[in-house]
Amino acid sequence: MRRYPRGMMTAASGTTLAEVAALMGDVARANILSALMDGRALTAGELAWHANVSAQTTSSHLGKLLEGRLITVERQGRHRYYRLASPQVAQVLENLMILSSQGPKRHRPIGPRDAALRAARTCYDHLAGRLGVALADMMAAREHVVLQDGAGVVTDSGMRFLRDFGIKVERDHGSAQTARPLCRLCLDWSERRPHLAGRVGASLYTRCLDMGWVVRSKDSRAVKITDAGQAGFAATFQISCSAVVEGPS
Amino acid sequence: MRRYPRGMMTAASGTTLAEVAALMGDVARANILSALMDGRALTAGELAWHANVSAQTTSSHLGKLLEGRLITVERQGRHRYYRLASPQVAQVLENLMILSSQGPKRHRPIGPRDAALRAARTCYDHLAGRLGVALADMMAAREHVVLQDGAGVVTDSGMRFLRDFGIKVERDHGSAQTARPLCRLCLDWSERRPHLAGRVGASLYTRCLDMGWVVRSKDSRAVKITDAGQAGFAATFQISCSAVVEGPS
DNA sequence: CGGTCGCTTCGGCCGCGATCGAAGCATTCG
């Protein structure tokens, strides 16, 4: 009656959809992957803390994630640094977060930890949350990017603006196949509106980091806006950080 | 030592990332979801066949998928028709397929079933496979759409072309927030290159169906090009269907 | 009406895999 031997799929490749999904479907592993969603490389010990399980268990999980090519590892002394294997993995995780966040407004207990995430956080290698969305809105309002159909097309004025801001990005005509897109739109998990990803999103974030406008939290993806950042975002982007931090009334 | 009670996540919403992923992470359920990926609504019995498990087991799985809001159900007589809850679910599934398909070129046994899928198939509500990619290529080559940064921006000539082809699509300026994007790009799972999705992709597909250029297969997402389609694709899109069907040499 | 079909519910079986304790390797430090 069974068409295939148990556990086998109609797959053409090494790993199957179900296998990949199952890797993400364990609570401990999902915590590990979520912790890695901020783009940093973390040690096995740190990941064990995030995953909330013992070191042995974590090691086992990391082995499976490695085998499934969702993460990569890099040895450094007696530490092993793990990171997400690719932006695509991060994208799938973000998409899953969107799926899981939508649904009826069941009582959602928003803790202080969560509030910080909603205000400003990293999404793999770019900014998200109210801050990230505000940045995207401003860039769109000034027509530095044209938000359309899930992508942001950077205009000439946008390229100028970015250059003035201290970011050097280049349009690469041609082989857009394998190259990373200049300016993707990433649907914000908490705001349900797009923020800027791709190379532009990433360099905006690192530039803000370099200028000390934002600092990363130690144990979460939350990002804190510094005093310099308050001033900078207001001057350059006309963004009221108090509104961003405090959230909608 | 454990920071949360076992099984609980740092979640803010009803369902968690891990729960959603776990739903997709079971082989039977993944088969069910994959079967629904062609956009059709299928009965529980048909899904049981696709999932390759008994009716009871399927019913249990469908209940879980319903609870997780990945699918919806519609009663009709003594049948129950299930379909994917949203295009977003389909997108996540497609992304997962991409993740699972990439990896080292381990021997991939390509069966005839698989060959058909690679030639032409549906991807939720639009065309994919070599045919879908060829369509996107042609639209890009003639500058009917500009492929950039993960989105296809439809040009004026593109709008004209679509109108002449018998498709009426409208740019909706404004509230692009909730509305479905006009022309998304969807990374093709088998070709690893973009094909057209969004409203344009969907209406291209249905128009081809209406004109009898393609017909759906009964039990798979594969799509067959008819004789009329051979002529039509050649005349209108300059697409050589023999190349599409036979695949790369 | 009984009979069939489509689907779900119940109950029990069983296996996979997540988990941790203990031990085993590396690396660094004193």
Next chain:
DNA sequence: CGAATGCTTCGATCGCGGCCGAAGCGACCG
């Protein structure tokens, strides 16, 4: 060098969940 740290491997436990048989329930058919 021995001790501590970071991480992995081994082994054993055990609970969750996928699975099916049997039964229940509703819809359609003759």
